[in-house]
Amino acid sequence: MQCICKSFPGVRALHDVSFTLRRGEVHALMGENGAGKSTLIKVMTGVYEKDAGRILVEGEAIHFRSPQDAQDFGVGTVYQEITLCPNLTVAENMFIGRGRYAFVNWKRMKEKTARLLDSLGIPARPTQALSSCSLAVQQMIAIARAIDMDCKILILDEPTSSLDEDEVQKLFSLMRELKSRSVGIVFVTHFLDQVYEISDRITVLRNGEFIGDYDASSLPQFELVSKMMGRALDDISQLKKHEPSERDCSEPVFEAAGLSSAAGVRPFDFTIRKGEVNGFIGLLGSGRSECVRAIYAADKVIGGDVRMNGNKVKIGEPIHAMKHGIGYLPEDRKGDGIIADLSVRDNIILAVQVLNGFLKPFARKQAEAFAEEYIQRLNIKTASTSTPIKSLSGGNQQKVILARWLLTHPEYLILDEPTRGIDVGTKVEIQKLVLKLALNGVSVTFISSEVEEMLRTCSRLIVMRDRAIVGELAGENITEGDVMHAIAGGGEQL
Amino acid sequence: MINVKLRGVQLFLPLSVLAILILINLIKGADYFSISIINGALYGNIPNILFGASELVILSIGMTLVTSSSGGQDISVGVAAAISSSVFVRILLGAGGITWLTIFVAFLASCVVGILIGAFNGTLVAIFSVQPMVATLILYTAGRSIAFLVDGRLSPVLANDLTSQIGSVIPGIPIQMPIVLTVVFVILFAVLLRTTNLKLYSQAVGINQKAARLNGINPVRIKILTYMILGVCTAVAGFIAVTKAGRHDSVNLLKYVEMDAILAVAIGGNALGGGKFSIAGSIIGAYTIEVLNRTLLRLEVDTETIKAFKAVFIIILMVIASPVVREYVAKSVKLMRARLDGAVQTQLADGTDAARVSEAAIPTEKEV
Numbered sequence: 001m002q003c004i005c006k007s008f009p010g011v012r013a014l015h016d017v018s019f020t021l022r023r024g025e026v027h028a029l030m031g032e033n034g035a036g037k038s039t040l041i042k043v044m045t046g047v048y049e050k051d052a053g054r055i056l057v058e059g060e061a062i063h064f065r066s067p068q069d070a071q072d073f074g075v076g077t078v079y080q081e082i083t084l085c086p087n088l089t090v091a092e093n094m095f096i097g098r099g100r101y102a103f104v105n106w107k108r109m110k111e112k113t114a115r116l117l118d119s120l121g122i123p124a125r126p127t128q129a130l131s132s133c134s135l136a137v138q139q140m141i142a143i144a145r146a147i148d149m150d151c152k153i154l155i156l157d158e159p160t161s162s163l164d165e166d167e168v169q170k171l172f173s174l175m176r177e178l179k180s181r182s183v184g185i186v187f188v189t190h191f192l193d194q195v196y197e198i199s200d201r202i203t204v205l206r207n208g209e210f211i212g213d214y215d216a217s218s219l220p221q222f223e224l225v226s227k228m229m230g231r232a233l234d235d236i237s238q239l240k241k242h243e244p245s246e247r248d249c250s251e252p253v254f255e256a257a258g259l260s261s262a263a264g265v266r267p268f269d270f271t272i273r274k275g276e277v278n279g280f281i282g283l284l285g286s287g288r289s290e291c292v293r294a295i296y297a298a299d300k301v302i303g304g305d306v307r308m309n310g311n312k313v314k315i316g317e318p319i320h321a322m323k324h325g326i327g328y329l330p331e332d333r334k335g336d337g338i339i340a341d342l343s344v345r346d347n348i349i350l351a352v353q354v355l356n357g358f359l360k361p362f363a364r365k366q367a368e369a370f371a372e373e374y375i376q377r378l379n380i381k382t383a384s385t386s387t388p389i390k391s392l393s394g395g396n397q398q399k400v401i402l403a404r405w406l407l408t409h410p411e412y413l414i415l416d417e418p419t420r421g422i423d424v425g426t427k428v429e430i431q432k433l434v435l436k437l438a439l440n441g442v443s444v445t446f447i448s449s450e451v452e453e454m455l456r457t458c459s460r461l462i463v464m465r466d467r468a469i470v471g472e473l474a475g476e477n478i479t480e481g482d483v484m485h486a487i488a489g490g491g492e493q494l
Numbered sequence: 495m496i497n498v499k500l501r502g503v504q505l506f507l508p509l510s511v512l513a514i515l516i517l518i519n520l521i522k523g524a525d526y527f528s529i530s531i532i533n534g535a536l537y538g539n540i541p542n543i544l545f546g547a548s549e550l551v552i553l554s555i556g557m558t559l560v561t562s563s564s565g566g567q568d569i570s571v572g573v574a575a576a577i578s579s580s581v582f583v584r585i586l587l588g589a590g591g592i593t594w595l596t597i598f599v600a601f602l603a604s605c606v607v608g609i610l611i612g613a614f615n616g617t618l619v620a621i622f623s624v625q626p627m628v629a630t631l632i633l634y635t636a637g638r639s640i641a642f643l644v645d646g647r648l649s650p651v652l653a654n655d656l657t658s659q660i661g662s663v664i665p666g667i668p669i670q671m672p673i674v675l676t677v678v679f680v681i682l683f684a685v686l687l688r689t690t691n692l693k694l695y696s697q698a699v700g701i702n703q704k705a706a707r708l709n710g711i712n713p714v715r716i717k718i719l720t721y722m723i724l725g726v727c728t729a730v731a732g733f734i735a736v737t738k739a740g741r742h743d744s745v746n747l748l749k750y751v752e753m754d755a756i757l758a759v760a761i762g763g764n765a766l767g768g769g770k771f772s773i774a775g776s777i778i779g780a781y782t783i784e785v786l787n788r789t790l791l792r793l794e795v796d797t798e799t800i801k802a803f804k805a806v807f808i809i810i811l812m813v814i815a816s817p818v819v820r821e822y823v824a825k826s827v828k829l830m831r832a833r834l835d836g837a838v839q840t841q842l843a844d845g846t847d848a849a850r851v852s853e854a855a856i857p858t859e860k861e862v
Contacts, residue, residue, distance in 0.1 A: 298708055319710035328708060336708055339701045341769050346694060353691060354710040361691045404709075 014039050017210040019203055021153060024182040026175060028195045028216070031205035032228055032284060032449050037188055040205065041155055044186070045077050046070035057152075076146025077155040084130055084142055090117070091126035094145050112148075120144055120174060136167030140174055147178065154178065155186040160194055172198050190285050192221055192488065204228055222488035225283070226480070229451050250274040251310070253443045254295070254326070254412050259304030261294035266468040267303060270295065272412065272443045277434060279446040279454045281473075282464030282487055288447050289331050290467065292414045295445075296321045296328040298336075309411075322355055327405035331416040331447070333394070337401045340390040344382050345371040347389045347400050352407045374403035379429070395422035402430070412443045419448055431457050451483050463487060507815050508761050508778040515785045522792055535663040535670055539788070547784035548672040549575070549731040549748060551777055552679055554758035556727030558776040561759055563696035563720040564619050565768030566626025571728050572751040573637030574611045576744050578604040578725075579732030580644040583652065583742040592654045605729040612725025616718035634752075641744035651741040661737030672734045679730055680777065687773070696720055700768030754783050761811065 014036045021027050031037050042048045044055075046064030054061050057073065064070040084093045091113040095104075113126040122140045124133050130141065139159055146154055156175075160168045175185055175198060187199060195202065195216070202219060204211040204227045211227050219227075250273045260267040265287045272278055280288035293299045295306075297315045306315050308324045315321045321328070330336035339347055348371045353362060362370070371385040378399045382392055389400055398418060405413055415434065419427040434444050434457050448454050454461060461473040463486040471486055519526045519539070529538035553571050560568050568574075582604035589596040611633065618629035652658070660671050667674065687693050698706040699713045706713055735748050760766055761782055762775025786807060790800050813819060 296708075317710075317712075318708050319712070322710045330705075330708060335702075336704050339698050339705055341701045342694075342697060346697075350694070350698065350709045353694065358691050358695070359689065361689070361694070 014043070014208045015210075017205065017208070018213070019044075019210075020213065021184040021186060022201075023152075023184050024179050025200040026179060026185045026187055026198050028199035028202045029186055029188045029205070030190075030195065030202055030224065030228055031211075035205040035228070036208040037205055038157070039208070041077070041157060041186070041188065044070070044153075045075055045155065071149060071151075074150055074152035075155065076143075076149060076151030076153070077157065078139065078142045078146060078159055079157050084138065084145075086131035086138075087129060089127050089129055090124050090133070090141055093130050093141060094126075094148065116144055116148055117141075120147070120177060122174070134167065136163050136170055139163070139167075139171060143174060143178075147183070151183065153184045153186070155188075157188045158190070159187075160189055160191060168194065190283060192224065192283070195224075196221065222484045225488045226484045229449070229484070250276075252307075253309060255307040255310075256295060257305045259294050259306065260302055261290060262300040262302055263290040263293060264467060265290040265294060268294075268469045270462070270469075272445060274443055275438050275441045276460065277438045277444045277446055277458050278460040278462060279448070279458035280464055281447075281451070281454055281461045281483060284449070286464040286487075287467035288464050289416050291462075291464070291469075292328070292416055292445060292447065293330075296326060296414060298328065298330070319354070322351065322408065325409075325411035327351070327408055327410035327413045329398075329401050329405060329413075329415045329418055331420075333398060333401065338389050338397050341388055343386045344375070344380070344389050344392070344400055345385040348374055348403045348407060351404045355408060370407060374407060378403050378406075378433075395426040398422055398430075399426070402433070406437075410442065412445075413437065414445045416447045417449065418446075419450070419453060427453070451480050455480065455483070505763065505772070505775055505778065507763060507811075508775060508782050511761070511811060512778065512782050512785060515782070515789050519785075519789055519792060531668070533663065534665060535668050541670060541673065543781065543784050543788060544673045544676070545670050546788070547781050548676040549735050550751060550754055550758060550784060551676050551780040552727050552731045552734070553751060553755040554762075554776040554780040555680070555683055555773055556724030557755045558759050558762070558764055558771050558773055559692075559696060559720045560626070560724045561764060561766055562700045562768055562771040563717050564626050565700055565766075566619070567752075567756045567759075567766065568615060568630045568721065568724055569627055569752045569756075570611070570615065570630040570633035570637060571724065571731075571755055572748040573634050573641070574608060574725065574728035575732030575735060575751070576641040576747045577611065577637055577644065577732075578608040578729040579736040579747065580641040580742055580744060581607045582729075582733060583650050583736060584644055584646075586652070586657075587650055592656055594656065597656060597660070601729075601733055604733060605726055608725035608727075608729030608732075609722045610725070611728070612722035613718060615725075616721030619721065620714040620717035638744055641742075641747075645742055645744050649741055649743050652736070653740070657737045658740055661734070661740065672738060675730070675734060683773070692719075692723075693771075697770055701770070755780075757808065758783055761815075763815070 017036065017040060019029070019040065029037050029040065039048065043050050046067045046069050049065070055064065056062070062073060064073065064075075085096065088096065091110050094113045094116070095109050110126045117124055117126070120140070120143075122137060122144060124137050124141060130138060133141065143154065143156070143159075159171060163171065172194075175187075178185060187195070189195060199216045201214065202216050202224065203213045204224065206228060214224075252271045253274050254270075254272050256268070256270040258267040259270065268291060270291070280291055282288045290299065294301055294304075295315075297317055297320060301316060306313055313320070313324055315324065315326075318328070334340075339350065342350075345367055349362060349367050352370070353367075356362065368385060374380070375382060375385065380392075380399045380403065381396050382400075389397055392400065402415075402418065415430075418430050422430075431453065434446060438444055446454065446457050455478060459474065461478065461483065462469055463471040463473060463483075465487065473482055473486060516526070526539050529536050529541065531537070553575070557567060557571065560566075582600045585600040585603050586592060586596055589600065615626075615630050615633065618624045618632075619626050622629075659665075660675075663670055695706070695711050695716050698709070698711055699716045703713045706716075731748065731751075736742050739747065756766070758779035759776050761779035762772060762777070764771045764775055786804060787800075790803050791797075795803050
């Protein structure tokens with residue numbers, strides 16, 4: 001047996017997860033954001049200690065106390081962000097932090113590096129500065145470093161996300177080479193095609209739970225997607241009773257033609273009507289967030305025409321979008337949404353205050369009234385209006401951001417993952433709120449990783465794959481199966 | 495309620511330090527608070543402190559704002575004050591006659607210079623993302639030479655009644671003018687914070703620039719604006735300093751004041767990493783520094799060694815105020831309370847399990 005096995009009952013991050021890696025295989029670890037992939041990897045590499053369960057290497061139970069421990073045991077990790085020193089040479093990077101002695105034999109170091117690079121077919125010279133190599137080569141050097149430390153298990157955490165097609169191929173040939181040396185490779189990525197190209201087996205996690213362990217050849221792509229997103233295909237919910245009435249006849253509120261942004265989304269057309277709820281759907285990294293960011297000019301807009309209520313307008317900065325009645329709840333609540341140290345009150349009034357103007361601050365009393373009103377309306381749990389927002393729970397922080405935009409009375413509201421990482425009760429509240437807004441004539445674009453939630457709230461789904469819009473689903477009869485097929489893109493277009 | 499509490503905590507340290515210093519002074523001599531009237535104006539320890547700290551108070555206000563928005567400090571404030579005041583002196587002396595009007599015009603011109611300097615620093619920080627300390631190091635290095643050139647390689651003297659009255663006492667007003675000017679400046683600044691969203695915007699930019707932008711705030715503009723406001727502060731401080739001195743000494747005018755201004759911000763309980771700020775804290779911090787300086791003088795500490803004593807005092811102050819110590823104190827207070835609870839429980843229990851009971855009480859207290 002060459003298997004690692006572990007389970008962690010009782011923890012939310014990982015619940016009874018097992019993972020088996022055989023010698024000389026590439027094993028893809030799949031799951032949406034928050035599924036527990038990184039937690040699992042961190043346990044595997046000794047960054048976190050497991051609460052329960054066992055780790056077995058070659059049949060023997062072991063216990064990693066620190067990353068160093070795991071490394072000594074032959075578990076090497078290469079992260080998405082390269083963690084080497086770019087201004088040192090290749091050889092120095094290869095040996096940094098490994099010497100047991102204060103003195104370095106430079107000549108031997110170079111020779112050893114050259115031999116290693118050669119044997120793995122990595123196109124780099126030992127004396128070259130690391131920063132002068134391409135990202136792919138840097139990635140490979142990081143791998144070579146791990147190999148040289150006699151690793152039996154190599155973990156690659158999204159190694160391909162910053163590589164282009166050619167570089168990915170180079171990396172894959174290196175991975176195949178390692179496979180033949182009977183190194184077990186754990187491969188984390190969200191690119192489906194790559195999974196099928198290189199992996200022998202696939203383990204799927206969802207919400208910290210172990211979904212299954214499959215042979216890559218016997219798991220069709222769209223089945224993998226449905227396993228990652230949850231809900232088997234025959235378990236289609238009947239919850240779509242909130243379907244808003246037909247609004248196709250109403251006039252478009254916002255139209256975009258050929259819109260593209262510096263974040264790298266292909267030029268797209270987009271229309272939303274008054275009182276419509278639509279949504280972008282696709283896997284993580286498919287470009288759904290980039291689309292709405294382009295609409296709101298959160299990323300630099302580099303092309304396209306935009307119309308608001310039929311009139312051509314220019315939206316080059318978020319403030320322009322705000323002035324045209326667009327609100328945007330960003331995906332990254334912590335990084336883009338909350339102003340952590342400021343009070344709940346200041347966070348609620350921020351957008352409407354900015355719209356009101358720099359020279360027209362609200363009186364304290366007015367601000368207090370606004371905050372009180374929305375704390376009550378959205379049932380925000382906070383000690384007072386002066387509590388810093390960072391001390392609230394995630395769900396309540398999200399409600400504060402929602403309150404911020406509702407207070408501006410937008411015509412068009414963009415909600416990017418408003419329900420991520422918050423409890424079920426709040427999720428339902430937010431969904432209800434969206435539908436209520438639509439009934440009042442507000443147009444909403446809704447993005448969620450949960451298909452079921454999208455089906456419940458949106459009357460039209462725009463399907464994205466590889467940073468481009470590939471189709472649209474509309475009408476009463478969308479099923480989760482349709483969505484899965486569209487996202488996975490099993491060859492035929494919609 | 496909580497806000498009041500938080501502010502209380504933030505101001506607790508500088509206020510208590512101030513109280514301790516005053517206590518030391520009272521022990522040294524009970525006549526500390528005595529005020530006498532000389533030439534129709536108030537003199538004594540307290541007026542002297544208010545008089546001496548004027549420039550520092552004004553600079554620390556601007557420094558607080560810049561710290562909040564850009565998460566860094568401007569180390570060129572003393573130099574900027576030297577440049578703007580050299581322009582003031584140059585224009586005033588070149589104007590022919592010195593009247594209230596020419597003084598006012600020259601002062602306005604020096605404010606414009608201050609704003610330009612602020613715009614320069616602000617542009618480097620906001621547009622080119624240079625570290626504030628590095629960006630302002632440029633002027634810190636070159637500034638006094640510039641002031642020297644503006645002075646015409648001299649140390650021009652303001653030998654006239656009007657400016658020396660501004661630097662000391664105007665007949666009929668029983669309070670020294672620099673104190674009055676400082677009070678007026680603080681009031682004007684309070685009005686500025688009240689009638690604009692400056693505080694909200696600069697805090698938002700300082701805490702989370704990306705989120706601020708997505709809410710329609712232009713971080714670049716706000717940062718430059720705060721540096722320009724600091725520029726006005728430096729011009730006012732330079733104006734007060736040069737009228738106090740009666741001559742423009744480009745080498746020594748407000749020398750090392752930048753470090754005291756940064757210190758005042760820190761003593762006031764403001765995070766030097768930016769974000770939330772309290773102007774009141776910085777003002778108290780500035781006065782605390784002045785009191786400290788004068789206390790050391792009063793205790794007859796040798797002028798040569800006064801800096802070392804000051805440093806020791808500040809080290810103690812900063813360590814007490816550090817989050818590490820604060821957390822430790824909070825923890826031990828909690829633990830003490832838990833122990834007390836435990837002791838009560840022990841009395842209720844048989845006594846055999848005393849140790850276990852008191853131990854068990856600690857985690858429960860933490861959970862609460």
